[in-house]
Structures are given as C-alpha cells and as structure tokens.
Amino acid sequence: MKDAFGAPQSLLVLGGTSAIGLATARRLIARRARTVWLAGRPSPALAEAADSLRALGADVRVVPFDALDPESHAERLGKVFTEGDIDLVLLAFGVPGDQARDESDPLAAVRVAQTNYTGAVSAGLVCAQALQAQGHGSLVVLSSVAGERARRADFVYGSSKAGLDAFTQGLGDALYGTGVHVMVVRPGSVRARASARAKASGAEGPASEGPVSEGSASEGPVEAALATTPEAVATAIELGLRRRSETVWVPGALRVVMTAVRHMPRPLFRRLPM
Numbered sequence: 252m253k254d255a256f257g258a259p260q261s262l263l264v265l266g267g268t269s270a271i272g273l274a275t276a277r278r279l280i281a282r283r284a285r286t287v288w289l290a291g292r293p294s295p296a297l298a299e300a301a302d303s304l305r306a307l308g309a310d311v312r313v314v315p316f317d318a319l320d321p322e323s324h325a326e327r328l329g330k331v332f333t334e335g336d337i338d339l340v341l342l343a344f345g346v347p348g349d350q351a352r353d354e355s356d357p358l359a360a361v362r363v364a365q366t367n368y369t370g371a372v373s374a375g376l377v378c379a380q381a382l383q384a385q386g387h388g389s390l391v392v393l394s395s396v397a398g399e400r401a402r403r404a405d406f407v408y409g410s411s412k413a414g415l416d417a418f419t420q421g422l423g424d425a426l427y428g429t430g431v432h433v434m435v436v437r438p439g440s441v442r443a444r445a446s447a448r449a450k451a452s453g454a455e456g457p458a459s460e461g462p463v464s465e466g467s468a469s470e471g472p473v474e475a476a477l478a479t480t481p482e483a484v485a486t487a488i489e490l491g492l493r494r495r496s497e498t499v500w501v502p503g504a505l506r507v508v509m510t511a512v513r514h515m516p517r518p519l520f521r522r523l524p525m
Contacts, residue, residue, distance in 0.1 A: 258283045259338030259389070259492070263331055265316060265374055266344030267291030268300050271393060271441065274481035275341055275488050280307045282489075288331050290316035291344070318344050318370030319362070324377045332381040339492070340378040342371055342392045345412075353407040360407045367411035372418055379422055382431045389432040389492055392419040393484075396439045396477075396500075399509045403521070423497055434491050437509075438484050438501040439477040477505055 260283055264272040267289030276287050287309045291297045301311045314331055317323060331337065348363035375392065382388035397405055398412030416435055423433030484501045491499040500506040512523075 260284055261286040261288075261335065261337050262339040262341060263288040263290060263328075263337050263378070265290045265328075265340065265342045265378075267313065267316070268294070268296045269343035269393075270481040271438070271484045272341055272343035273300055273304070274485035275343075276304055276309075277307060278482075278485045278489055279339070280304065280309045285309055286335070287311045288314055288337070290314045290328070290331075292317060316374075318366045318374070321370060321373035324373045328374065328377050329381065332385070336385050336388070337378075337382070338388050340382065340388065340390045341488075342375055342378075342390070344370070345393065346408075347405075348408045350405050350407060363407055364411045364414075367408070368414040368418070371415050375418065375422060379426060379431065379433075383426060383429050387430045389434060390422070390426075391434045391436060391488055391492070394419065394435050394437045396437050396505055396509060399437070400513055420497075432492075432495055434488075434496055434499060436484065436488060436491070436499045436501065437505065439479055439505050441484060442478050442480055477502055477508065 259279060262276065262279060262284055264276055264287065266272050268291055272289075276284070276289075280287070285308075287304055289297060289301055289304075289311065291313075293313075293315055297313060301313050304311045312334075314327055316327060345367045346363055348359070353360040353363060371392070375390065379390055382390060392415065394416040395409070395412040397409040398414075398416045401409050401413070416437070419433060419435040423435070426433055479501050487499050487501045490496075500509075
C-alpha cells in the first residue's frame, strides 16, 4: 500500500490555499510525498502556493475547484484520479462567515452552509468513491471545535461544521473495511500570520479555497487558551495518519474540555464568556 505508515506519496488538497492544507503538504513532502494536487479557484494565491511547494521538490499540479459548484466536482476531481492513485485527500476548504451579517442576511448564511457542508458532502463523496475504487487511501476532513455545540457567537458557522463532522463520521463507518481510512480533525482556533490572512481573504467568495482559520470563527477566552497553528494541526494530521486514527483533536486537551462543554446544562452554557 503506497500510503502505509502515514507517509503518503501523493495527496490532493481540496482548498489549495488553506493554511492548514499547505502546512500539511509541506510536512508530507519533507517525508516522502512527491505528487501534490492543489484544488481551488484559479488565482495568484493558488499559483503562489503551487510554486512554494514546487520549490520543495514536489511535482505540483493545480485543478480548478469551486465548492459552490457541486455539478462540476465529479468531472474535475475525477480527472485527478485518472492521472494516478491518490494516497491522501485533505478536505481543507471552508468559510468562517460573519455571524452578525449572516443573521441579518439569510442568503449569506446559506452561502456558509453550502460551502462548508453541501460542497464538502459533494466533494467528499466523489473522492471517497475514487479512493474505494483504487482500494486504498485516506480521506482527512477538517471539522472544527465550533461544531461540537452551537454557540451564540457563531452558530451559523458552527452548525455547518456540526453537519460536516456528522457526515464524516458516517462516511467513515460506511467505508470501514474497504481499505479507505477516514479521519475527522477538530482544531480549535487556528492562528496564522497576518500576511497569509490577507492572501486568503478571497476564500470567502463564491468558491472557497479555505480560510486561514479553519478553527473557531470567533475566539473567546476558552479558544484563546486552546489556540493552535497550521503547523501544529499538520503535525497532528501526520500522527493521526500513522495511527490510523478516526478522530483527532488539536490541541489534544480540547477533547476533555469539549466533553465538559457538551454536557453542560444549557442555562449555565449561556453564561460562559464564549
């Protein structure tokens, strides 16, 4: 199996300018990955991301991908798999939205849901079928701690991630025993450099390439204490691949924290400074 021991030779990043996606690609290239596909909207940022990985010695290819155009997913992503086996698919796109705007503009809220959930369901199923057909590979999906329990501060975004998380778990059960490994990653608030944030600002348009912060859309005291970085998430992803984990929390302490939050009485939960 080419992707044995968590060291894939080829990977497809859905969300080609995602900070976490690129950090993961860099880490895997340093191991043994040689072929990288970056899927996203054609843009200078996507071209720059591809060049940065080529400089590390990888064969990097770009494929147009629009999360909000599911009708195109089978054709465009299918072409990637016709070029050769893919050991790892990393679903790293998503938009954080703006809670105040989304509450007052239902169409804006729908855009968040369609990108983070509907687009991910479509792309995830297309890639899962291709991985199953080749008989091996891993599908890693970036969820979020925000999906664990809806909060007043970001329930539109959080609900979309909750749906994605549930979908990924179900897909993992459906593919169990087929040779395809499915892993959901739940990062906390992900911090990246301001320069990267500016380059990724286009990710909130019609076609998502992945925002800089794939974690919680709004950061309170709890998130600040348990914040992480793209590089830390990439490290956790690699370790999860080696262990064939089904769920990865980043940082790991979030597992305990969110277990408590999930079972907290609702009147008390409302009072938390989150």
